[in-house]
Amino acid sequence: AQTVTQSQPEMSVQEAETVTLSCTYDTSESDYYLFWYKQPPSRQMILVIRQEAYKQQNATENRFSVNFQKAAKSFSLKISDSQLGDAAMYFCAYRRTLVVQTGANNLFFGTGTRLTVIP
């Protein structure tokens, strides 16, 4: 079974600074997807960024970027120019591809990292 590990239960960052959240995963598959979701106190899970395993280029979305190291099975999230609104729980998640798979393509989640942004 796939497992996702987030070893940092809590992180803090000064406003306008940069922070990196860590994530490692375990899988025997060569093709898959990785995601970072943000969960503010409202409980809504918001997709921050996604990475296809077959792509060597790291995904970026405005201030959010990832460092995807496939051989090391590592998928970290970098938040640049941190803002107060970035404060939330961040979850790393893994999903299989649809091809040749049957059944659910559910997400496997890590336990999350709580990010605090200090004004």
Added chain:
Amino acid sequence: GAGVSQSPSNKVTEKGKDVELRCDPISGHTALYWYRQRLGQGLEFLIYFQGNSAPDKSGLPSDRFSAERTGESVSTLTIQRTQQEDSAVYLCASSSKTSGGFWDTDTQYFGPGTRLTVL
């Protein structure tokens, strides 16, 4: 609606009672997932619906849990004879799972969840 909606937002019940949780997916989304999030934990997959296919129930923790979905619309998650360990946030997600093609673009969009408290 613009996003996934869930009701009720909060539910408090007594041990042994049955509860029903509702999810309205994004219009046109054929795939629907239920997840459970215990306090301080990541999300655990419960059940998956895809169109008119038989649901994937592999994540349901016991036979007290069941879910239904009418076509590609509303889904209800039912927990019978609730126990205190059922206390959690129950999240629903939907996606426009594509069939055919080599690489999918299935991204799951989440509702705000229902917080269930079993006394």
